């Protein structure tokens with residue numbers, strides 16, 4: 001589950017996103033968090049098809 005690839009283009013896993021999220025000092029909301037995670041992991045910079053999946057992972061993590 002944690003090693004599930006969320007972004008195929010950039011080979012970014014569920015866990016990569018979680019780690020990136022927790023390495024960020026602060027973010028205002030899911031979209032702010034997305035931008036940070038994207039900068040760190042390069043996820044969703046290819047075809048963009050994983051955008052919603054990445055957002056889902058982030059929202060799920062933020063809900064605790």
Ligand code: FES
Pocket residue numbers: 006007008009010043044045046047048049050051
């Ligand atoms: S699958 Fe993430 S950019 Fe293509």
